[in-house]
Amino acid sequence: xxxxxxxxxxxxxxxxxxxxxxxxxxxxxxxxxxxxxxxxxxxxxxxxxxxxxxxxxxxxxxxxxxxxxxxxxxxxxxxxxxxxxxxxxxxxxxxxxxxxxxxxxxxxxxxxxxx
Amino acid sequence: xxxxxxxxxxxxxxxxxxxxxxxxxxxxxxxxxxxxxxxxxxxxxxxxxxxxxxxxxxxxxxxxxxxxxxxxxxxxxxxxxxxxxxxxxxxxxxxxxxxxxxxxxxxxxxxxxx
Numbered sequence: 001x002x003x004x005x006x007x008x009x010x011x012x013x014x015x016x017x018x019x020x021x022x023x024x025x026x027x028x029x030x031x032x033x034x035x036x037x038x039x040x041x042x043x044x045x046x047x048x049x050x051x052x053x054x055x056x057x058x059x060x061x062x063x064x065x066x067x068x069x070x071x072x073x074x075x076x077x078x079x080x081x082x083x084x085x086x087x088x089x090x091x092x093x094x095x096x097x098x099x100x101x102x103x104x105x106x107x108x109x110x111x112x113x114x115x
Numbered sequence: 116x117x118x119x120x121x122x123x124x125x126x127x128x129x130x131x132x133x134x135x136x137x138x139x140x141x142x143x144x145x146x147x148x149x150x151x152x153x154x155x156x157x158x159x160x161x162x163x164x165x166x167x168x169x170x171x172x173x174x175x176x177x178x179x180x181x182x183x184x185x186x187x188x189x190x191x192x193x194x195x196x197x198x199x200x201x202x203x204x205x206x207x208x209x210x211x212x213x214x215x216x217x218x219x220x221x222x223x224x225x226x227x228x229x
Contacts, residue, residue, distance in 0.1 A: 103164060
């Protein structure tokens with residue numbers, strides 16, 4: 001089944017404790033992206049990747065890192081989480097970066113709480 | 116630059132009555148427009164997308180949207196609401212150039228009353 005998977009789905013952590021949220025897609029998509037969803041703000045892009053080893057900042061990159069060593073995986077790293085990073089995180093992928101009409105497929109979301 | 120405004124944060128309808136969720140956009144380029152739906156505690160599912168072909172776009176579950184360039188609108192409609200339509204709906208614009216970020220509206224929560 002074609003899908004985007006994320007882990008963990010739920011996490012409660014404390015300020016300053018490094019964590020990684022994994023994202024994997026099995027559709028051989030070039031483009032991957034991370035979003036965060038906060039009430040009343042819709043989804044905002046954190047980072048994106050056009051292909052392996054090519055990543056760039058989105059609208060709200062502060063406090064986050066990403067890497068794209070393999071086409072299928074795009075982990076989101078919080079080096080020193082803070083309470084303002086409490087949010088619902090979505091990973092998404094689409095076939096081709098160069099086509100704006102491509103559908104982005106979303107993972108199920110990861111709900112992160114930072115105390 | 117691009118932006119999306121969903122004109123209603125909450126819409127309540129009775130089962131069997133029409134649904135109208137309103138969306139206005141602005142974009143410097145010819146946009147691609149999408150509607151996504153998010154059911155409670157679920158991920159985002161694509162309902163339909165406009166990609167500069169037909170201005171009336173049909174999606175899944177009986178939803179439609181009409182692209183009106185003169186009004187910069189992309190309203191979502193359904194002739195007859197079903198209880199299972201209760202969810203949050205996001206209007207989304209994708210730029211024709213640049214980093215392909217999707218710009219999301221703030222969402223419209225649809226309630227369907229029995």
